[in-house]
Amino acid sequence: PFSPTEHPAAGYRKIFETVEELNEPLPTEVTGVLPSWLSGSLLRMGPGLFEVGAEPFHHLFDGQALIHKFDLREGHVTYHRRYIRSDAYVRAMAEKRVVITEFGTAAYPDPCKNIFSRFFTYFQGIEVTDNCLVNIYPIGEDFYAVTETNFITKVDPDSLETLKKVDLCDYLSVNGVTAHPHTDADGSVYNIGNCFGKNMSLAYNIIKIPPPQKDGSDPLKRSEVVVQLPSSERFKPSYVHSFGMTENHFVFVEQPVKINLLKFLSSWSLRGTNYMDCFESNEYIGTWFHVATRDPAAYLSSHKFRTSAFNVFHHINAYEDQGFIVVDLCTWKGSDFVYNYLYLANMRAEWDKVKESAMRAPQPEVRRYVLPLDIYRVGPEEQGKNLVSLSYTTATAVLRSDGTVWLEPEVLFSGPRQAFEFPQINYSRCSGKNYRYVYGLGLNHFIPDRIVKLNVRTKDTRLWQEEDSYPSEPLFIPTPEKHMLTNINMVMSRVLLSIVVKPGAERPSFLLVLDARQMTELARASVNTIIPVTLHGTYKPR
Numbered sequence: 001p002f003s004p005t006e007h008p009a010a011g012y013r014k015i016f017e018t019v020e021e022l023n024e025p026l027p028t029e030v031t032g033v034l035p036s037w038l039s040g041s042l043l044r045m046g047p048g049l050f051e052v053g054a055e056p057f058h059h060l061f062d063g064q065a066l067i068h069k070f071d072l073r074e075g076h077v078t079y080h081r082r083y084i085r086s087d088a089y090v091r092a093m094a095e096k097r098v099v100i101t102e103f104g105t106a107a108y109p110d111p112c113k114n115i116f117s118r119f120f121t122y123f124q125g126i127e128v129t130d131n132c133l134v135n136i137y138p139i140g141e142d143f144y145a146v147t148e149t150n151f152i153t154k155v156d157p158d159s160l161e162t163l164k165k166v167d168l169c170d171y172l173s174v175n176g177v178t179a180h181p182h183t184d185a186d187g188s189v190y191n192i193g194n195c196f197g198k199n200m201s202l203a204y205n206i207i208k209i210p211p212p213q214k215d216g217s218d219p220l221k222r223s224e225v226v227v228q229l230p231s232s233e234r235f236k237p238s239y240v241h242s243f244g245m246t247e248n249h250f251v252f253v254e255q256p257v258k259i260n261l262l263k264f265l266s267s268w269s270l271r272g273t274n275y276m277d278c279f280e281s282n283e284y285i286g287t288w289f290h291v292a293t294r295d296p297a298a299y300l301s302s303h304k305f306r307t308s309a310f311n312v313f314h315h316i317n318a319y320e321d322q323g324f325i326v327v328d329l330c331t332w333k334g335s336d337f338v339y340n341y342l343y344l345a346n347m348r349a350e351w352d353k354v355k356e357s358a359m360r361a362p363q364p365e366v367r368r369y370v371l372p373l374d375i376y377r378v379g380p381e382e383q384g385k386n387l388v389s390l391s392y393t394t395a396t397a398v399l400r401s402d403g404t405v406w407l408e409p410e411v412l413f414s415g416p417r418q419a420f421e422f423p424q425i426n427y428s429r430c431s432g433k434n435y436r437y438v439y440g441l442g443l444n445h446f447i448p449d450r451i452v453k454l455n456v457r458t459k460d461t462r463l464w465q466e467e468d469s470y471p472s473e474p475l476f477i478p479t480p481e482k483h484m485l486t487n488i489n490m491v492m493s494r495v496l497l498s499i500v501v502k503p504g505a506e507r508p509s510f511l512l513v514l515d516a517r518q519m520t521e522l523a524r525a526s527v528n529t530i531i532p533v534t535l536h537g538t539y540k541p542r
């Protein structure tokens with residue numbers, strides 16, 4: 001139990017301020033010792049332009065996408081950043097106003113158009129945004145900057161140049177896909193997205209983009225929907241941010257934050273409607289867990305897992321053990337949409353206001369759920385009995401008379417308004433498998449102010465924190481195999497990379513390199529510019 005830090009100086013405001021892009025990479029000042037094997041690029045996405053002229057963006061997920069790159073090579077580090085030339089950005093620059101409606105900001109009709117064409121504009125569907133501010137990840141040899149709509153943007157991971165806007169609707173029947181895909185050992189990329197589809201056949205589609213082939217053809221051309229999961233409410237699918245994947249199963253947690261399709265698919269009303277206006281909470285339905293097998297891909301419709309209401313954005317990890325699926329999640333208790341607390345006005349408020357607003361929000365909690373797979377053998381006499389027989393968890397699953405299975409979690413971490421979020425594991429080694437550690441960003445009343453390592457078996461935590469410093473999601477970088485072979489004697493050092501902003505410092509931003517075992521600082525590479533908040537990213541080894 002740590003005493004939450006106070007931020008009376010409200011230095012966190014600086015990470016929500018517009019910055020200029022760079023024309024070429026900046027050198028950094030390195031202190032400490034960078035591991036010699038650490039050679040590659042840290043690529044991260046986030047908002048960088050928080051207003052267009054006099055028109056402000058209102059929500060954390062509205063700012064125009066800025067791609068950041070820290071290049072590490074032989075102990076030297078450079079920093080670069082460029083705005084993605086999305087249609088949203090290019091048209092805003094050309095017209096000097098917000099042209100494309102963003103997540104929480106509606107674009108207003110073109111003032112130069114006459115009243116009639118403006119009137120008819122209302123009755124066309126909105127132009128879905130391609131503002132890819134959320135994540136960047138590889139698909140085969142290519143790198144894509146993404147949000148959660150059907151548009152993804154191919155970028156050059158070295159020059160940071162915007163290459164191509166891709167519409168997933170050209171390849172798949174989805175209205176969007178999450179910014180959190182899973183990648184298999186063979187390079188296949190899996191994702192999940194809403195499908196409002198024809199005749200409102202409402203569902204969530206799990207897609208697979210196969211590994212790249214020798215003929216160099218675009219893997220997207222061979223992508224497919226592998227399984228469809230039903231929506232618990234006909235015209236109101238849940239918002240989905242990520243999903244779980246074990247060796248043999250997909251896990252989808254259907255949260256009670258719903259998209260009101262009648263609003264979302266209708267012509268966005270006369271007053272500016274945005275995406276946030278289309279969400280509503282279902283106070284009665286609770287949270288449902290859905291399971292499907294991977295190969296063959298099939299929905300297990302008889303496995304009806306239910307539990308109380310919570311928001312979930314980030315799955316930590318999921319794995320199978322003795323006929324159970326263990327699902328670790330970053331949850332927020334209640335059905336009130338957490339994104340309602342992420343408007344920029346809240347994030348930039350003075351510290352007392354920030355604390356007051358977080359008091360009313362859903363409370364964060366890291367939770368472990370355990371899903372019994374072979375519920376067929378459970379006879380009526382076992383109704384009401386806990387089906388979980390794993391020795392190391394207190395999570396329970398109870399078959400009820402209506403055939404549903406009620407889940408209760410084991411709490412892995414809980415702190416009042418102290419979230420363990422933006423979870424990251426040693427993905428290549430641990431994803432889908434029984435594991436021990438997860439690394440996360442500590443949100444103090446939604447303000448990122450520490451990096452945490454959580455042992456999911458013992459619940460021990462270790463911290464990295466510095467006063468008036470605001471870190472990003474920590475990425476885990478494993479030691480490359482080839483390096484281990486040549487340096488057998490060298491202790492397997494593994495590091496975490498996080499971008500930290502310290503507004504009061506002379507060089508106000510730095511790349512922090514932590515030893516992932518002890519959470520101690522190995523090095524930092526500082527730059528003389530503020531780096532605005534980044535959401536997610538990836539490490540591209542050289």
Ligand SMILES: CCC[C@@H](CCO)COc1cccc([C@H](O)CCN)c1
Pocket residue numbers: 061102103129134147148149175176177179193194259264275276278279
């Ligand atoms: C009504 C919600 C629609 C879904 C897409 C359809 O499945 C979400 O759409 C957006 C639109 C703009 C920015 C975002 C951000 O990615 C959110 C935070 N990660 C999501």
Ligand SMILES: [Fe+2]
Pocket residue numbers: 179180241313314536
């Ligand atoms: Fe996310």
